[in-house]
Amino acid sequence: MSPPLYDFSIPLFIHGLGTLSHIIKKGEEYANEKGNPLSELVEWRLTPDMKPLSFQVQTACDTAKNTVAQIFGTEPVFIDDNETTIEALQARIAKTIELLKAADASKFAGKEEVEVIFKAGRMERLMTGQSYLTSFALPNFFFHLNTAYAILRTKGVPIGKLDYLTSFFTDE
Template identity: 30%
Template sequence: MSLTLYDALVPNWLQILGSVSQLVDKADAACAGEEYYEGDILEARLIEDMLPFAYQVKSCWVHSALALESCKTGHFSPHMAPAPDSLGGLRDLIVQAINGLEAWDAEELNAIAGNDMVFTIGDKLRMEFTVQNFLFGFSQPNLFFHAATTYNLLRMHGLQIGKRDFLGALPLKG
């Protein structure tokens, strides 16, 4: 059996997005139970010069569904709009990401794997990839980084979560 681009990315990204969705739900439940203040969670940072929790969750959407959608045009730029200002808004963004990934057809993604892909930040930065190299070498590491940071911020704030919460639904046999 050969592994396609779709097979190597989409199921794994859905697993990680599912775990991020559950992490946001756990944060929301802790805030509803008045254990935590939502604003403190949304603005939580590991260190002062790092972007906050809300940005980390938003970036999971950016580096999954938005990145894949950008592969159709061959151009990706960071999404510069502010992150949602509520846990509910972040949850909606992750649901949108999951729905976006689930809408992809394997043949459609595999067919564009070798196409040109350009990453730009205004006129400051331009990097050229193939779609496959962009997804594996840029988007996937970013997705994992922001998902892990989301998890770490919640752990740092004392939410009762563990490694299984980060792993999400495992792709078990049969």
């Protein structure tokens, strides 16, 4: 049995990124079907004052991979936020999944109480590994995953609840 901190992070992140990849693929198919340039798809937004689809993907990926680094107390793998195509977004998702799959489950043992310094802008907060995961990482990850879903759905992409949940039903 793997440590709980692993069980409630890495598999959820991997499944969520699988969902993200799937719904973006559906968005690509929809854009092609409607004759919309794929270059516009990465810039779709819910509202003009919100960040685009590309940002939602980048942030979901960063949250997932950086959580491992935060909990282990290591430097996160840096990925430049320069994706301007669907292919580049899919590559970023695949790279993040690869990094997550490489995380050694046994190294999560006992990390529930490790000190994590959470920084956001000028705010800095000391948290435990468990509170970082449950109070920031998972909510932030799912916020950006859900926002990507909402962007695609509001643009008419035919996705539904099963498109969102199917990746979570796999055993990977």
